Structures are given as C-alpha cells and as structure tokens.
Amino acid sequence: MRKDVTNNVAKISSEIADEAKTQIAYVPYWRLCPSPLNVRKRRPTGIESLAETIDAKGVMQNLVAHELKGRTKVPKLGVCAGQRRLAALDLLCEQGRITRDYLVPVLTVSEGEALAASLIENREREAMHIADECVAFRLLTEEGKSVAHIAALFKVPDIAVRRALKIANLSPVLLDLLRDDRLDYEQAKVLVLADDHATQERVWNDAHNAWQQRPSELRAAITTAEIDARANALAKFVGLEAYEAAGGYIRRDLFSDDQNAGYIEDADLLHRLATDRLIELSQAVCAEGWAWVETRTRYEALEIMRHDRIPSTTRQPTRAEADELAALVAKRDAAYMELNAYYDEDGEPDEARQDRLDAAVTAATYAVDQYAERFESFDADDMKGAGVFVYLDDDGQVCIERGLVRRDSASGQPASAHAVHQTATRERTPKERPLHGEKLCKRLTAHRTAAVQIELARQPGVALAALIFRMIPVVFDEVYGHAYIDQAVRIDVHTTRDALVSNADDMAESVAWNALEGERSKWARMLPKRTEELLTWLLRQDSDVMSNLFAFCVAATVDGISPADRAHPVNELANTLEVDLTRYWKATRAGYFEHVPKDRIVTVVGETVSAQAAGELRGMKKGDAAAASERRMTDSGWLPEVLRNRDVPERIAYGRWDDDGETSDEAETETASVETGDSPSDGEAEETEAA
Structure with missing residues (x-):
C-alpha cells in the first residue's frame, strides 16, 4: 500500500515539475489565500525571521496554488504549498512593508493536483545540511555582511553565527566528510579548535580507531600541551583577562556556554602570574608576626602533614559578627539545598546547571570558612617559632594554613634503636632473605591500601558490611568469642592517612591517593567547622549524602600496610571489591x-x-x-609479587561451637594447639604494633 502511494506521488511530482516550466507566473499578493487542501494544519512558526528574509531578498521559491471557485471576476488562488511564505507575506503587508500588488511567483495547478502538490512539498522536503548552512554564512561574510547583520537577518543569536563560521573553517576535506555524515557535528566542533587546516586533518587522520575519534580524545590531541581554563585552579585564580593582558594566548571554545571556556597556551606565564599574586597576598600574612610564610600554587598535602602545629584559641564572635556569620551559613545551606534538589529531580542531566550550582556551593562554603578564620588566634611567642603556608585549592581559592612547626630530624632515635633490635633478632634466628624487604613491602602495601580505600569509598554497601563484619564479633562475643578477631581487616576509628604517606614517599603521585584527597577536600568543604554543629548537620542530610560520607570515613580507616609479603586480611576487601591494582600502581x-x-x-x-x-x-x-x-x-x-598476592589468612578458631552451644573436645584441643604454638615472628609483631 505504502509503495503504491509513493509511486503515485512520484508520478504526480514528475507531471507537476514538467508543467512548472510553463505555468509559473507572477501574480499580485492580494489574489493569494490559504487553501483548504493544504495537508499541513499545524500553525506555522518562525514567520518573523522568514518575513525579514523575504523583505531583504524577495520570494526566492515559488508558491503552489490552485483556483478557488467563486463568483469573482478574477478568481482567488488557494496556496496549497507555501503556507509559511504566505504567512510571512501577510505579516509584511500588515506592517506596510509590501503593497497588495506585490508580485509573487506562483505555480498554478489543478484542484485535483493540489493535494498531491501539498503532500510532495511537505513530505519530500529535506532540511539544509549543517555543513552547507555554515558555508552559506561564510559566503555572506565574504560579501561584506557583518555577524550582527546575519544574526538579525535570520533571527538567531550572534554566537550562533560565530559558531557556524567556526565550523565553516573546517578544511574542505573535513567539510566533505561532514556532508557525507562520516564526521559528526560533535567531532567537527572539536576539530575547529585548531585554526589551521593541516592540524585539523592531521588530528583526524591520526585517529585510526573509533575510540580515538571520540570528541574527548580529539580535544586531548589538539590541546595536549595546553591547559583547560575551566578546570585549572591557576586559571581560575589569575583570571583569563589578566592572563591575556600579560600577553598570553587562549584557544577559545565557542561551543561552550562557559565564559571561561578555552585553553591556555603559556603555562609558564600563568604560573608566574599566580606566584606573583600569591606573594603579594602573603605580605599581609607576614605582618601578623610569623617566623616564616611560604606560598604554593597547589595544596601540597604531604609537605604540610610533615609539620607539627602550635595550639590556637577561638574567641566568641560579637553579636554583629555572629549575625553576619549566620547569614553566610544560611546562604551556604541554601546553596546546598538547591544542589540537592537538582540531584533529586528526574529527567535528563543539565551539566551547565549542575556546574553553576556546584560553583555556588563552593563560593558560599569558602565565604563561611574565610569569615570563621577571624575568630582563631595564636600566642605571640608561639608564632615566633611557627609559620604559614599560603596556597591555592582545587577551585583556585586562596587558603591559609597557620601555626605550622617544622619537625626536628632528631626524632628518629627510637626507630634506630628498634632497627638494632631487629638486626640482633635476625642474627639469632637466621632466615632466608625475602624477595622484598620490610620497607619496600610497607611502601607497596601502602599503595594497595590506598587503592582499596578509594574503591571502598565508592561502594557504601560494601563499606557498611565491612564495618559490621568487624563489629559483630565484639558485640556478640558470646557467639564469636572463640574467633581470632585479627583475621578480619583492621578498621578502627583512626585514619591511616599519615601511615600511607610515611611509608610511601611517592604517595603523592598515586592515582588512588589523589582521588582520596579529592574526596576528602569535597567532604571537608561540606562539613560544618564547629564540632557542636556536626550532629545537627548530619541529621539534616539525605540518605545519599550520609551513605557516601559513611563509606569514605570507613575507607579512610582501613589499614592494610604490612612489612612482609604474606596473606593479609585486606585482601578479602580487595577481592570483594575486585580491585584492579594495575589502575593504581x-x-x-x-x-x-x-x-x-x-x-x-x-x-x-x-x-x-x-x-x-x-x-x-x-x-x-x-x-x-x-x-x-x-x-x-x-x-x-x-605487579610485584606483594601486590599480586591476594591470599586471605586461614581462619583459626580458639574453639568451635556445637549446635547446643557447648565447646567440643576437639575445639579444646585446637585451642591448646594455638595457645602453645610458636610466638609471632618479628615481622608479625611489628605489623601488629604498627597497626
């Protein structure tokens, strides 16, 4: 049935096209009116912009009409194809921009052909390809038309015209690929980040595989040595205007709605501008009376953690200060509520809106933190032996760490004494030299621990199970009292953050560590600064916030550092989470x-x-x-053998329960064997002590 209709339409279309050569004529506008045979019944749109085009260029495509029966001497012509053009002419006439005698090209067909003609025009019409539209805009500019003129002519924003001109700057080879749909619009938007055709073609031709042709990969290939201004802390801190004023070049991304979208070419200039501004800001901190003040363009967690701190006191704010702080806190809480409301909404994600809400939360939290700092004070004598780090956080905000004291290197004596003791023990009990020494084992297992932690932080359900698994034998000791509790991975209310850093001085380069520190910074910004506000804040949070915060806190307490390559309880978590250590080490x-x-x-x-x-x-x-x-x-x-070892310690029980709840004789024998067994090796003792 559908095939027959298509064939009939094609036949009639051919007949109408043949007749069009002789029957197109210019008729006065007043003779035209809508035809009842027009198949498009929906009210036409975009009439204003079409009217502007007709006013400027005239009617460039003829209308199709048929005579209407009536008693008038000159019959009206019913427009069966060209409804939008007729509506645009109506608008121009109403505005006095054309007269009733304005001549319009019209193809006159019989009433029997009118319905088919309407169907042909509306059904067979193909939208203009984006590549041809962009090139057409470029041709208009070459004729001397400005961007503003083109935008006004087609009733589109200026940015739409500039984006079209950018696409038109694709090399002719890539434009042909775009027309043939062998290159999509998203890929074209990225390729035009490169201004020269040679670079565009090289990047596209080098992308041999489908994954290399993804927009993100093409963008990375073009901007490989440049800095994304939207994500870089230094760019946010310095500002693009200041960078350009200093002579820096920015590769602009016209296809982003972010006003800071672009790629910075001169990293050295950006770093120098940031450093100079930080030094300028640090002068006010120097005046506070500190022994030293140092600036950093990024948060150096490892460096700061190697310092001790002097005590500080926090004064009560005045009534005016309390009111101002309360207003800032209310603004911060409102920003969080708006962000949480966005997450609760159904529908397609709006990345631009999410970024805007995230930025509002960050700014409001920073304002609260900055205001609260004024209530903290230090003793003047303590300040003479302490110093300050002034640095930038991941959002480009200035942060100040006050009251830091450099540690005395002489504190390592106890460790040396312990090392002598270990040496003497080995002399008494000669053992085969292990493949990896204690220090290297601790280094490697610290990385293993960090990988398990970040994976655990992303799975609240597993985190809850791991913590309860550790707690149940303690709470239900009458049931599990005969179990060896240290077979479970150690999770106590203490963070292993310092232990990871002290055992692996390359931890700062770890993917897992940086992800953990990013999570830590995010939660630190969200949490209230005062302990007395913490419980109230927690009770106000929704289940998503609570479960993810809980998972991070549990993960931060996992301790899997070991001085030897042997089965370890942390592997039970690693196996459960299916941690791929090659991603992290x-x-x-x-x-x-x-x-x-x-x-x-x-x-x-x-x-x-x-x-x-x-x-x-x-x-x-x-x-x-x-x-x-x-x-x-x-x-x-x-991976070295230490990290390939996913063995879990054999489960040992001091006794085994029968169904009636009594300990069996066999269990007592097992208990005796454990109690009279060899004492833990030195390495095991050290691991227990370190944990």
Whole structure:
C-alpha cells in the first residue's frame, strides 16, 4: 500500500515539475489565500525571521496554488504549498512593508493536483545540511555582511553565527566528510579548535580507531600541551583577562556556554602570574608576626602533614559578627539545598546547571570558612617559632594554613634503636632473605591500601558490611568469642592517612591517593567547622549524602600496610571489591626499581618485556638500569609479587561451637594447639604494633 502511494506521488511530482516550466507566473499578493487542501494544519512558526528574509531578498521559491471557485471576476488562488511564505507575506503587508500588488511567483495547478502538490512539498522536503548552512554564512561574510547583520537577518543569536563560521573553517576535506555524515557535528566542533587546516586533518587522520575519534580524545590531541581554563585552579585564580593582558594566548571554545571556556597556551606565564599574586597576598600574612610564610600554587598535602602545629584559641564572635556569620551559613545551606534538589529531580542531566550550582556551593562554603578564620588566634611567642603556608585549592581559592612547626630530624632515635633490635633478632634466628624487604613491602602495601580505600569509598554497601563484619564479633562475643578477631581487616576509628604517606614517599603521585584527597577536600568543604554543629548537620542530610560520607570515613580507616609479603586480611576487601591494582600502581624508578638489586631489575624486565631488553640492562649502572626499566615497564601492567598476592589468612578458631552451644573436645584441643604454638615472628609483631 505504502509503495503504491509513493509511486503515485512520484508520478504526480514528475507531471507537476514538467508543467512548472510553463505555468509559473507572477501574480499580485492580494489574489493569494490559504487553501483548504493544504495537508499541513499545524500553525506555522518562525514567520518573523522568514518575513525579514523575504523583505531583504524577495520570494526566492515559488508558491503552489490552485483556483478557488467563486463568483469573482478574477478568481482567488488557494496556496496549497507555501503556507509559511504566505504567512510571512501577510505579516509584511500588515506592517506596510509590501503593497497588495506585490508580485509573487506562483505555480498554478489543478484542484485535483493540489493535494498531491501539498503532500510532495511537505513530505519530500529535506532540511539544509549543517555543513552547507555554515558555508552559506561564510559566503555572506565574504560579501561584506557583518555577524550582527546575519544574526538579525535570520533571527538567531550572534554566537550562533560565530559558531557556524567556526565550523565553516573546517578544511574542505573535513567539510566533505561532514556532508557525507562520516564526521559528526560533535567531532567537527572539536576539530575547529585548531585554526589551521593541516592540524585539523592531521588530528583526524591520526585517529585510526573509533575510540580515538571520540570528541574527548580529539580535544586531548589538539590541546595536549595546553591547559583547560575551566578546570585549572591557576586559571581560575589569575583570571583569563589578566592572563591575556600579560600577553598570553587562549584557544577559545565557542561551543561552550562557559565564559571561561578555552585553553591556555603559556603555562609558564600563568604560573608566574599566580606566584606573583600569591606573594603579594602573603605580605599581609607576614605582618601578623610569623617566623616564616611560604606560598604554593597547589595544596601540597604531604609537605604540610610533615609539620607539627602550635595550639590556637577561638574567641566568641560579637553579636554583629555572629549575625553576619549566620547569614553566610544560611546562604551556604541554601546553596546546598538547591544542589540537592537538582540531584533529586528526574529527567535528563543539565551539566551547565549542575556546574553553576556546584560553583555556588563552593563560593558560599569558602565565604563561611574565610569569615570563621577571624575568630582563631595564636600566642605571640608561639608564632615566633611557627609559620604559614599560603596556597591555592582545587577551585583556585586562596587558603591559609597557620601555626605550622617544622619537625626536628632528631626524632628518629627510637626507630634506630628498634632497627638494632631487629638486626640482633635476625642474627639469632637466621632466615632466608625475602624477595622484598620490610620497607619496600610497607611502601607497596601502602599503595594497595590506598587503592582499596578509594574503591571502598565508592561502594557504601560494601563499606557498611565491612564495618559490621568487624563489629559483630565484639558485640556478640558470646557467639564469636572463640574467633581470632585479627583475621578480619583492621578498621578502627583512626585514619591511616599519615601511615600511607610515611611509608610511601611517592604517595603523592598515586592515582588512588589523589582521588582520596579529592574526596576528602569535597567532604571537608561540606562539613560544618564547629564540632557542636556536626550532629545537627548530619541529621539534616539525605540518605545519599550520609551513605557516601559513611563509606569514605570507613575507607579512610582501613589499614592494610604490612612489612612482609604474606596473606593479609585486606585482601578479602580487595577481592570483594575486585580491585584492579594495575589502575593504581605502575612500576617506576622511584617507586620500585631503586629499592631492589640490579639482578632483580634484569629478571623482571626479562620476564615482562623481552630477553633482549634485559640484556641491554646488564651493562648499565644500577641507576641507569632503573631509569631504563621505568621506560620499558610503566605501561606493562606488571605487579610485584606483594601486590599480586591476594591470599586471605586461614581462619583459626580458639574453639568451635556445637549446635547446643557447648565447646567440643576437639575445639579444646585446637585451642591448646594455638595457645602453645610458636610466638609471632618479628615481622608479625611489628605489623601488629604498627597497626
């Protein structure tokens, strides 16, 4: 049935086209009126912009009409195809911009052909391709038309015209691909970030695989050495206007609604501007009487954590200060409520709105923090031996850490004494030298712990189960009192953050650590600064906030650092979470190869890369071999045995319950064997003490 209709329409269309050569004529506007045979019944839209085009260029496409029966000497013509053009002419006539005698090109058809003609025009019409539309805009500019003139002519915003002109700047080869739909509009928007055609074509031709042709990958290829102004803290702090005023170049992204969208080319200039401004701001802090003040363009968590702190006192605010602080807190809470309301809404996500709400929350939280700092004070004598870090956070806001004291390096004596004791023990009990020493094991298992922590923080359900798993044997000791509790992963109310840093000095480069610190900063901004407000704040939060905050807190307490390569309880969590440690750890010179003998390096490279690569290392010095191994191994996915070991300790019970709740004789025998067994090794004792 549908095939027959299509064939009839095509036949009539051909007949009408043949007749059009002789029957198109110019008729006065007053003879035209809507036809009852027009198949499009919906009220036409966009009439104003079409009227402007007709006023400027005339009616460039003829209307199709048929004679209406009536008693008038000159019959009216009913427009069966061209309803929008007729409505635009009506508007121009009403406004006095054309007369009733204005001539309009019209193809006159019979009443029998009118319905088919209307169907043909409305059904077979194809929208103009975006590539052709953009090129047409460019041709108008080449004729001398301004962006404002084109925008007014077509009733579109100026930015729409500028974006079209940007797309028209694609190389002719890529424009042809866009017309043929072998390049989509999203990809084109990214490729025009490059102004020259050679770069555009090179980036597209280098994208051999489908994933390389994704807009995000194309953007990364074009802006590989540039800084995204929307996400960079220094760019937010300095401001794009100041950067450009200093002579910096910005690659603008016209297709983003963010006014700060663009890519900064001169990273050195940006860093210098940020440093100069931070030094200027730090002068006021110097005047407070501190022994030293240092500036940083980023938050150096490891550096700050290596300092002690002097005590401070917090005074009560005056009534006026309390009122002002209350107003800031109310504004912050309102911003959070609006953001939470957005998350509760159904429908498609609005990234622009979410970014705007996030920015409002960040600004309001920062305002509260800055205002609350004025109530904290330090003793003048303590300040003479302490200092301050002035740094930027991830949002480009200035933060000040006051009251920091550099630690005395002489504090390491107890550790040295402990090391002597360990040496003496080994002399008494000779053991086979392990593949990885205690220090390296602790380094590697610290990275393992960080990976487990960030994965656990993302799964509140597993975090809840892990904590309850640890608590139940303590609460129900009458049931589980015979179990060896240390077989469960250690989770206490203390953070392992310092332990991770102290055992792995390369932790700052860890993907897991940076993700954890990002989460920590996010929650720290959200939490109230006063302890007395904390419970009330928690009770006001919705279940999503509570579950995710709970998961992070549980994750931050997980302790999986071990001085030896052996089965560890943390592996039970790692296996449950299916943690892929290759995502979080890579074999680097500083992280692994500098801490093992050269023979070990050669063995690892030989097993992982090739015997030829291993042979090249044998003639090198240890440092050169370590550096060369990093280049060969970084992306290999190789893990040392410590991190490949996913074994969980064997579960040992001091007794076993029968169904009647009594301990069996067999259980007593088992208990005796455990109690009279060998004492823990030195490594085990150290691990227990460290935990």
